[in-house]
Amino acid sequence: MYDIVIIGSGPAGLSSAIYAQRAGLKAVVIEKNYLGTGQIAESERVDNYPGLYGENGFDLGEKFRSHAESLGAEFVEGEVTEIIPNNNDYSIKLDNGNTIDTHTVIYAVGTERRKLMVEGEKEFSGRGVSYCAVCDAAFYKDKVTAVAGGGDTALGDAALLSKFAKKVYLIHRRDKFRANKTLQQKVESIPNVEILLDSQITKISGANKVESISVLQNGNANEIKVDGVFVAVGSVPNSALLKDLADIDSNGYVIADEDGITSAKGIFVAGDVRTKKLRQVVTAVSDGANCVLSAENYLENK
Template identity: 50%
Template structure:
């Protein structure tokens, strides 16, 4: 019987492990990928995590993991597929059919960016295609970029990039945007923003990096960067019958990580919140661990 079972080895999960272990609890981290560190490993450069300016995501992930391992936290490779509440805590079943028992669970499985699936999109992933304007926008200063999407994330990304880039194309497959009208109005007043409605990206072309977008309207756009904001997919299939989810599938919880199921906590991108960044994931992990510690003490 483990005190704290952590699902996910990204920044939220590993920070939770640090705090729980320092409280002298028995901690086990279940990781889907061997020695994985979450989505941050895919970032080529990180400029907004304090103390690690200019590092790439892989290096930062390795540093955090070294910290966790130095404390003696155990890792277990596997994918959690279901959870069962018991009299003493939880039974977690893995894809391999193995069952792990714990007093508490901290769920940090994250959320995946909905990928752009057109010709060339796989080739130029991380070579011109980004899924985070606040992370990577600064790398495209005074360049021409495109934002793809029609919700608030796309509008916010376009507005942010309009202050950084030379030209911003906002491309939406429909005439009407789902995002806030007030933000759209601001974008319409920007001289360096061109809004393209009723258009879909057909192909991305280039040599070593993305250079052109071919639209189904016959238009070709010359760009240096593409920011995709067509939604996120929270990894909550395994917990949908255990905890309360919001309308988008994220686990409902405040900064304390407390869910609708006592003893089951959540942290990181899979939680309902506004900003999904490495630093907020780490903060979530610390808070969720503290909630788990208090739960065990009071239990």
């Protein structure tokens, strides 16, 4: 029986592991991907984590993990299929058939990328449609690409792609970006990035790979020749495992304040899957620490 089972090995989960070890609690991290560190690994550069300016996302994630491992954190690879209430405790079922029993759960599974939901997106996924510019940008050297989205991720993807592609179309359905002003100014100054506001991709076309996109701009339809489409239109919270256990808002995020306390006794939520205004590495790490404190108080009272 564990004191805490931490589901997820991104920054929030790894922070939880670090604080659990320092608190002397018996804890285990369940990670879906072997040696995973979450979506931070896909970030080319992290400019807003204090003390580690300009750090590569993969390297920063590895530092988080190494820190947890150096303190003796335990990791188990597997995908959680069900969280089962068991008296005042929980049984965590894994896809390999194993079950782990615990007094408390820290749920830190993050989000997954939202799809455009247009014709051709699914068909050309991996054949010109990508959701990770850091992973695939180098494949588009001297080619033409499009980025869909208006947040920090989309503008960061456009900036990265501009280093490889000869042309980058940045397509956003609203009349202004949601990204931070510094990033906006940077992207607007890049000569091979063309910004299309009040626009949306309606179709992705091609034979064996992406060859063009249909774009609706201010009511006018245009076809643009591209070699690749990078989708960065937000995220969907991975909250399905808690839908029958804890309160979830209309957007699918698990409802909790900074202490991570959910409506389910003994279940705490950390990171991007939680209701909050700012979803960044620094807030995920903070969530992890707060959840361990909340779990520790819960265990003492129990």
